[in-house]
Amino acid sequence: MMYDKEDFFSPEWVDEHLELSLLQRGAGNNPLQSHEADPNLLLVQDLRYFYGAEGTENVRSLQRVWERVAQQRMGEQTPGLARSQEGGAHLRLLKPQGEAVPAPVKRRRMRIPGRGLPAVAAILFLVVMVSSLLAIVHLTRQAPTSPNLAGSTSTPQPGQWTPVPGYPYPTPGRTTSISPASSDGFSALSWSPDSQQVAASTQGKVWIWGATSSAQPFVFDPQTGSGPVVLAWSPGAPRLAVGSSRVQVIDPGNGVVKFTDPALASDPAGDGAARVTALAWSPDGTRLAVAAHDPVVGNVVNIWNVQIGRQPGYIFTGQSAGEAISSLSWSSDGRYVASANGQSVQMWDAHNGTVFFQHALNAATDVAWSPGASNAGDLAFVNDGSTQVWNVWTGTLVSSYPGTPNGALTWSPDGHYLATASGRNVIIYNATTGVHLYTYSGDANTVSSLAWSPDGNSLVSCESSSAGPNYARVWSA
Amino acid sequence: MQHNSCKTLDDPSLAVLYQRFAPVLFAHLYRHTSSREDAEDLLLEVFMAALEYEGFAILSAKEQENWLWSVARNKTVDHYRRAARRPGLQLDLVLDDLFERDEYAPEHVTLRREEYARLRANIAQLPEIQQEVLRLRFANDLHCSEIASVLQKNEGAIRMLLSRTLKLLRAVYAKDERGKDDVR
Numbered sequence: 001m002m003y004d005k006e007d008f009f010s011p012e013w014v015d016e017h018l019e020l021s022l023l024q025r026g027a028g029n030n031p032l033q034s035h036e037a038d039p040n041l042l043l044v045q046d047l048r049y050f051y052g053a054e055g056t057e058n059v060r061s062l063q064r065v066w067e068r069v070a071q072q073r074m075g076e077q078t079p080g081l082a083r084s085q086e087g088g089a090h091l092r093l094l095k096p097q098g099e100a101v102p103a104p105v106k107r108r109r110m111r112i113p114g115r116g117l118p119a120v121a122a123i124l125f126l127v128v129m130v131s132s133l134l135a136i137v138h139l140t141r142q143a144p145t146s147p148n149l150a151g152s153t154s155t156p157q158p159g160q161w162t163p164v165p166g167y168p169y170p171t172p173g174r175t176t177s178i179s180p181a182s183s184d185g186f187s188a189l190s191w192s193p194d195s196q197q198v199a200a201s202t203q204g205k206v207w208i209w210g211a212t213s214s215a216q217p218f219v220f221d222p223q224t225g226s227g228p229v230v231l232a233w234s235p236g237a238p239r240l241a242v243g244s245s246r247v248q249v250i251d252p253g254n255g256v257v258k259f260t261d262p263a264l265a266s267d268p269a270g271d272g273a274a275r276v277t278a279l280a281w282s283p284d285g286t287r288l289a290v291a292a293h294d295p296v297v298g299n300v301v302n303i304w305n306v307q308i309g310r311q312p313g314y315i316f317t318g319q320s321a322g323e324a325i326s327s328l329s330w331s332s333d334g335r336y337v338a339s340a341n342g343q344s345v346q347m348w349d350a351h352n353g354t355v356f357f358q359h360a361l362n363a364a365t366d367v368a369w370s371p372g373a374s375n376a377g378d379l380a381f382v383n384d385g386s387t388q389v390w391n392v393w394t395g396t397l398v399s400s401y402p403g404t405p406n407g408a409l410t411w412s413p414d415g416h417y418l419a420t421a422s423g424r425n426v427i428i429y430n431a432t433t434g435v436h437l438y439t440y441s442g443d444a445n446t447v448s449s450l451a452w453s454p455d456g457n458s459l460v461s462c463e464s465s466s467a468g469p470n471y472a473r474v475w476s477a
Numbered sequence: 478m479q480h481n482s483c484k485t486l487d488d489p490s491l492a493v494l495y496q497r498f499a500p501v502l503f504a505h506l507y508r509h510t511s512s513r514e515d516a517e518d519l520l521l522e523v524f525m526a527a528l529e530y531e532g533f534a535i536l537s538a539k540e541q542e543n544w545l546w547s548v549a550r551n552k553t554v555d556h557y558r559r560a561a562r563r564p565g566l567q568l569d570l571v572l573d574d575l576f577e578r579d580e581y582a583p584e585h586v587t588l589r590r591e592e593y594a595r596l597r598a599n600i601a602q603l604p605e606i607q608q609e610v611l612r613l614r615f616a617n618d619l620h621c622s623e624i625a626s627v628l629q630k631n632e633g634a635i636r637m638l639l640s641r642t643l644k645l646l647r648a649v650y651a652k653d654e655r656g657k658d659d660v661r
Contacts (some may be wrong), residue, residue, distance in 0.1 A: 009639075009644050009647070011636035013521065013638075014643070015621050018614070042592070042648060043596070043646055047646075050597065050600070051612060055615065058618075060505075060618055061503060061516070062499050064517055065503070065524070068496065069524050073528060119493040176528045
């Protein structure tokens, strides 16, 4: 596209050219190289970064209000209907109710309620409350730094669970369904949006079964050989994306392939040698992030606009070498994608591929963006044997949970809790306080993947071991 | 009953209305309230008022927009009155120097750290109205016509102001470009 650089920001066209500059930056593989010489585009890129954190906060605010509007409208239309509005209900509970937690990790604004004597009384009251809460936290906290977390807590059995203040689930760890045995390790997990079904993948196969029954699962064979298969269930439609040597979007009810991806999305070199290594749907279900490993091109992340269907919306990657990308995650505002391989975790602008955050890694890991409304910008991944939560906007480590090296992790849908894996155990933490809440030890082999159900009530964990039969287990949160 | 349902918003209409007007109304409310939480509460009240107003659905698009703005401005005035009775102190936790350690910084910031630092300094020195326009454009994703509504100014004036501001900030990079040319 040709334009006059001096007149790029002319008053007549300033809106249109700002929009165009966002699209144009997606055209190159490396935004640094392709735009180094254009001060207009450099300025737009830096301004977008400069205001990025505030932009994310604003989108979160709009999402929160929308959830509340929808919730109140539903309440008006159907009095007493609350359970089906899980997302809205969670977002409504921004201020923890009855939970003994200190103030959130970060809060942008505070109000001092008054001046003079009332203010002093309020402050004294707050001091007493905070002291009490800290004492409770101190008493209940079990050091997350213990290398043997399984040993640091009593092995939970159904019915023996002692409720932890604030943890909303009454009976964690009760197995509700289990997959058939597989000699291959399970590699990927995904929940249906209604939390009624689970999909898991092994070498060359996809298994779909009910979350509360152990009926024979439906098995889908993508017929692309015996390589590893990755999965992503669309959040808003009966679509399951299955990635092998290509991406197939299927109807999970009957396995009918609805469409396959355009060649460039999963095979950038067009020679059939690429392999899809990770998939993730955008929160609104319109875009699919596809990570592919190609022997010639290297690692590529494509954003495929599924509604348009023909071509991937944008192609971007800065990772021309190294290990394949093992995990992708969308931010809940749909603006950013995080990717991880064994060497680094990166956060991309989904519009144009600009990297806003990066961190070196020494092992493959899942990466997961907090879905919570109160911890915008928190990204979880495993590094150096610890599950770490970083704020991508400040570049600061928010929390770390040592002794959790597996690389499997998942957030609860409200972002309040984080589940991660250590050997054969799954450990659940309060993501705000760091308090260790629960250890699930129902798996017999190394836990390779985890997924928290969209309704928050269940988790599925799966095993990957060459030694013995592997299972995927669904259990109550 | 059926008559009433024709006059109130159905779900798709509500979603479209929210998508179209919530960002700009939120920007207005946030600008005039003392906190994000208050702005969220007021935005909720505006849309709940629209839902409860029986004749809303039969208004024209322009009338709906005017009605929403009118309610939002009234809510702002009410908020000021309440705030006057209940003075509050605003504590903004400013994100201080981001990425003090280069290893965590985005690549484009690391490579052009000086430029980015100059950009931040230049933004801080801009008059308040220019900073406001930049924020509304890049943090709120508003177009010039919407920014004009929030700031209650003429759209042409906002276009001129945004254009002038961007050209001014571009000098941070253009200077380097000239420097490279000089070297060659």
